Each structure stands twice: as C-alpha cells, then as structure tokens.
Amino acid sequence: MxxxxxxxxxxxxxxxxxxxxxxxxxxxxxxxxxxxxxxxxxxxxxxxxxxxxxxxxxxxxxxxxxxxxxxxxxxxxxxxxxxxxxxxxxxxxxxxxxxxxxxxxxxxxxxxxxxxxxxxxxSLKFDLKTISNMMPQTKGVSFNSNDAGVSSKSFSGDEVDVNDEAIEALDNDEATKIIGTLDILGKSRTIMLTQSGTILSFTSLTDFSDQKEYPMLEFAIATLIKIGMLH
Structure with a gap:
C-alpha cells in the first residue's frame, strides 16, 4: 500500500x-x-x-x-x-x-x-516545532530558502531535528512540511503534515481499515486529536 x-x-x-x-x-x-x-x-x-x-x-x-x-x-x-x-x-x-x-x-x-x-x-496552521518535539523520530523537514538560486530545502534522515538549518526553520515557524513517527490509533505510524493542509500516512492503515468505512478520515481525526488540534 x-x-x-x-x-x-x-x-x-x-x-x-x-x-x-x-x-x-x-x-x-x-x-x-x-x-x-x-x-x-x-x-x-x-x-x-x-x-x-x-x-x-x-x-x-x-x-x-x-x-x-x-x-x-x-x-x-x-x-x-x-x-x-x-x-x-x-x-x-x-x-x-x-x-x-x-x-x-x-x-x-x-x-x-x-x-x-x-x-x-x-488552511490549518500546524505548530510543526511542537509536533516535532512529540515525535519519537523526526524523519524529514522542508522549508523555504532565501539562498541564491534555491527556493526551498528538504532534509531527510533519522536525526533531521538536530540539523541546524532544520532546527532554525522549526524555531522560526518557517517549516512547510514535517515527516516523522507518532503513535496513532494504537500503532506507531510514519506521517507527514504540510502547511498547505495535507495529512498523509506512509504506514498502512489495513490494521483497522476493514472495520472502518472511511479509514483515512478516522486516521486524520485521530492525528489532529493526537497533536492537540482537536479535542
């Protein structure tokens, strides 16, 4: 999947x-x-x-x-x-x-x-720094760049959140996308959140999709609850 x-x-x-x-x-x-x-x-x-x-x-x-x-x-x-x-x-x-x-x-x-x-x-405004701090593992951060000839930058890896440029983007609320792991609906899942309004799961939802009519909606709501944007 x-x-x-x-x-x-x-x-x-x-x-x-x-x-x-x-x-x-x-x-x-x-x-x-x-x-x-x-x-x-x-x-x-x-x-x-x-x-x-x-x-x-x-x-x-x-x-x-x-x-x-x-x-x-x-x-x-x-x-x-x-x-x-x-x-x-x-x-x-x-x-x-x-x-x-x-x-x-x-x-x-x-x-x-x-x-x-x-x-x-x-669009929803995600607090990507707070979300990154919630993630056991932050795997990717993207942000706009003012470097000559570069409009955006993306960093990926197992310790993206210790990269100086990535940290600065998160601290200054300039990050446009984050990828990492969160425990959602009883399972550790790799997800992506973007400031353009996307919630994405890289992890299969088959563990509960058979019981749910709209599994991606269920997942999105659970994600928003997990990161404190819904109660």
Missing amino acids: GATSISVRQVQQFDIPDGKTDITKANVTIGSISKTSKTLNIENKTFVKFKGSYTKTIDDEILVYNLEADEYQQYEKYQKAFEFDIFYSSSDQLLFLSTTTPIAKKFLKELEKIDGLEIRYT
Whole structure:
C-alpha cells in the first residue's frame, strides 16, 4: 500500500444547497459538489458527507487510438476527472477532502466563485516545532530558502531535528512540511503534515481499515486529536 492522504481546511462558512451544484468555467462544467443524506459520527463529532468532482487539464504528451482514422494520434494535453468524498463538521469547523492538495486547492477555489454559495475557509496552521518535539523520530523537514538560486530545502534522515538549518526553520515557524513517527490509533505510524493542509500516512492503515468505512478520515481525526488540534 502506498501513501494515503487527505486534505483538511478550517472552515468559517460552508453553506451548500441540497442536490448537485455544478462548477463551471467559460460555460463548461469542470466539476460539481453534491450534498448527500449521509452523516457520520467519529470521536463524538458529526460529519455531513458530500461528493465532489473536478476535471483537471494534464499537460503531458499521450497517444490515443482513433477508431475512425484507425491510427494513434498524439495529444500534448488531456483532461482527467477526479471524484472524491468530502466531509464537513460544522461544530469543529473542519472540512476534509479525500483527494490531493493540488486538486483540493483548485476545487475549493472554483467552488467559492459560484454566486449564491457562502464559503469561507483557511488552511490549518500546524505548530510543526511542537509536533516535532512529540515525535519519537523526526524523519524529514522542508522549508523555504532565501539562498541564491534555491527556493526551498528538504532534509531527510533519522536525526533531521538536530540539523541546524532544520532546527532554525522549526524555531522560526518557517517549516512547510514535517515527516516523522507518532503513535496513532494504537500503532506507531510514519506521517507527514504540510502547511498547505495535507495529512498523509506512509504506514498502512489495513490494521483497522476493514472495520472502518472511511479509514483515512478516522486516521486524520485521530492525528489532529493526537497533536492537540482537536479535542
């Protein structure tokens, strides 16, 4: 099993009407959000489930077989549709999107442009220094850099948190990503947290995924509780 991730946002307002709401751009439908009748209760927190979709243009050369011409034709870009679950807790003002950060960013950006929808959100602000101190092992730290010709730096290894540059980035609240181990849901797991709003598990969730309908959501909530951002 590869890494599994979920995107999370702090939400001040998220008023979505019943039924399906299309996201359009230049009169072309590029996505949608649908409010479902399903609610979940996790850690005494209630979540409303939505279904989201977003079509992204991929800049990459591909060959596509044209039946009419009976030949392969080359294209420099193509469109790919992504479908994902969305979970919203009004009491904790949190929104979880079961998709990658780039898709979540584009989806939410287009969603908030729709007239009549009241949506206000921000990225979670992780205290990465405190989280690093909680980790038995910090394996990676990334941060922006002002060095000539370098926009960002990443350090990885078993003792990243003793590196001078990594320590300085954490102390000055300049770190953008951290990777390390934490005991979550009864098991030591290697996780990643980013200031862009991603919670990612490098460790398999199969030890409890068979019993949980949405294991990554369960994992994300447990992680936020573990690091003190949820109670």
